[in-house]
Amino acid sequence: MRVQSALGVALLAAHTVSAITLDTTDANSIRSAASTIAHGMMSYYSGNVTGGTPGLLPGPYYWWEAGAMFGSLIDYWYYTGDSTYNDVVSQALLFQTGPDADFMPPNQTKSEGNDDQGFWGLAAMSAAEVGFPNPPEEDPQWLALAQAVFNSQALRWDNSTCAGGLKWQIFTFNTGYNYKNSISNGCFFNLGARLGYYTKNETYLDWAERSYDWCEAVGLVTPNSGEAGYQVFDGTDDNQNCSSLNHMQWSYNAGVFLLGAATMWNQTTGDRQARWETRVRGIIAGAGVFFQNQVMYEVACEPSANCNTDQLSFKAYLSRWMAASSKVAPFVRDLVAPALQKSAAGAAQACSGGSDGVTCGTRWYQAGWDGSYGVGQQMSALEVVQGLLIDSVAGPLSNETGGTSKGNPAAGTGGDRNPGVPASRISTGDRAGAGILTAVILVGLLGGAWYVGILLGGLLTVGSVLVTQISCLSSCLLARMVFRKESWPGAYT
Template sequence: MRLTRCSGRSCLSWLSTIALTLLAGSTLTAGIALDLQDPNSIKAAASTCAYNLLTFYTGNNTGDVPGNLPAPYYWWEAGAMFGILIDYYYYTNDSQYNDLVTQGMLWQVGPDDDYMTPNQTKTEGNDDQGFWGMAAMSAAEQKYPDPPSGKPQWLALAQAVFNDQASRWDNQYCNGGLRWQIFTFNTGYDYKNSISNGCFFNLGARLALYTGNDTYAQWAEKTFNWTQAVSLMDQNYHFYDGAHTTLNCSDINRVQWTYNAGVFLLGASVMYNYVKCSNVEESDTRTDSLLSQTNGSALWLERVEGILNASSIFFATNPPNVMYEVACEPPNTCDTDNYSFKAYLARWLVASIKYAPFIQTTVMPWVQASATAAALQCSGGTNGQMCGMKWTQGSTWDGTQGVGQQMGALSVIQANLIDQVSVPVTNKTGGTSQGNAGAGGGGGVSTSDPALSQNAITQGSRAGAGVLTCLVLISVIGCSWWMIA
């Protein structure tokens, strides 16, 4: 490479740009070695991050409870961690943590197999339950090894969470939506937020595609429309934190978090794929079916592109394209939960590519620059490889470490293997996970909305019976069937 003379601030700026953009290959001596052109290097870096992540997990220690993280971590973050470790197996085919993950996922299912475990009811919210349900959904989609016979199965667990949450849809305040908290005695019961409704939307969209059952898709559409109508999402597709029922959701908290954009982007991408690439039998004449809408795929295309464009707020201009938590990183106010949020945007950005391939040219520069920066930031702790949160800070470790920071680095690094892995399966394209449409302790589909609950979610539903996962070669035309080897 030809060297160019530089001096002073211009030289420092030039070197910074080179380090984080042109050096999409090996990092410098600090941090974890990462060559984004070499899948084996990406897998090795991901392996290091996964190992260091699990140094914080105590659930496999004698006398401890499987599936729990120690203080200061809340129960939901363990579910999020297992979801990312399920992704780790999907991307790397490294099975060394599978027994640990399966043990934790099954230990916490609760008496009704719906992730309503009694020892968490004092703090469990809809978003908490949702993260466990989405982890189970990932296991079904990615053909993670099925649990032993006689144990709850991944698809059934995801359905149980969805059914519970559908039964909690609340029309009394704000014209619908899910509350943040499940129980009246918990602080936050009077709050409806984007992440709780986003998890429900995300899960509904993915269940619709996996099972071919249009009722899930109707719930997903309803949830997205409500989020927009109540102004938790603005006209430019920015998602805000939440609002209080006591004020009929008029007091929008306009804080923006990465994971809200991510959870809605993946759900919208799945809905785009579902609507565009599904077949409805001619005998299905229901006017409420999403598949009967001639402009359905164009609508979801617009939504995917809108959310993606709005997500640019979470990527720095200096250094360029590196993800940061805009609400708390600059003022140094991030808390334990906030440390983990970038992990979910990273994983859901690339997961969306499989359902809406036209976003790849926008997503991958973000992911590549962020992965390079994250690997450089993994230079702290006693082993010199613990990851910090501030990827924009380069190789100077920011002094923080923990579950959230490790999940963030692991997610964004392994995301660079997205082209190496197969398309997530459905029950028509090789999925093996067994479902239970009536699962959960919430009484199945909610009866609070007759327009939706009149069509019970059963295995026999036929709307979308011909669903196959679809690869869109051009964003506005055409649809090709994916063949699963």
């Protein structure tokens, strides 16, 4: 890991061996560890001091990660009751809302993607759900901010290619405009499901189901039976009408779909609920690729020590959303709790670096500090540790169970009804259309596999070629080999 700042030089030069003490079964120990880690994370932030810009982290951190960080501090207050950072969080979120109160501030709009906006919207959604102190009445409210993000993205739903989906980038001049990726669509799905839960407005739930069905139809979410579970791939090129996939797997993609699916399970009944339970269990089973002996790691980059700044934070979101999923879908708890406990213990012992002796590293499965440091490392450790308190807190609020955040259904639309939102609930015909799209894509894959099999003179079977088309990169395959049902409680039985 490269040295990122003068602070990093000091940390490396003055490293003293210590560690965070954590008893994963003791609430006071968990709170103490979380406090230490949060303090270390906030040492990177200066937006609340004279000359700083509220809501921004210094380079090399991008704007989206700051939004994610403030989301972790909302979680910190929710889990521990410690309000130390509440004013800083509120200041940052409100400063970055932008003139239209939709998290599109002028200092970011030229480079902002749907996923970037999504992470800030999810932070606002969390604030509404956990009863985080409301802003002054003259300022945008948490629920309205989340609605604004959702509505503005619904307006961007793009039927011109791939029969739907959100593009990664908002503006045509940005690299990635023709990429439809899992994290952008996953944030939209996650936010829609949670808005439906909070407001009890079925239209949000219909949009969430529509977006999830599209992700399955194009293959971003690929259902598999057995130990492999559901794989969530990174993205697809809409210049090719989403006919090929980037098979890279990242932990935050699995996490964002997991909480969305768990929330949909909570809000449905009968056959629909059964389908969502299958999806939840499948996503958890597939997430086994991100665990080694039940300790979380970023399989695509961590073993080779080439994770970039963004990727070093991804474990925070899988940790966050696994814990949260157990609150809205109680059957999730036993599937994820053992791995989260072991991961938290690993993270705590890896927080043993720097001049303070409690700076967090990346590799939780390695004894001691690995020499890496940064916001992502602190945030990942914070989320997995504080999430151990999930059984001691109430579930997410709604407007029927004490939620007080004020909404604005027209937020993000300029005051007009959002033409991207259906005037009525999505019909059975709409869902059938999504099923037809799935069938067409599957036929294309099978046809391609058959054709290649013929060209190779029968040396490859149709099945093996199809597996090649949908497999993840070699690093994922190697990692999956070490997971068995006895080591991953989330595996199908």
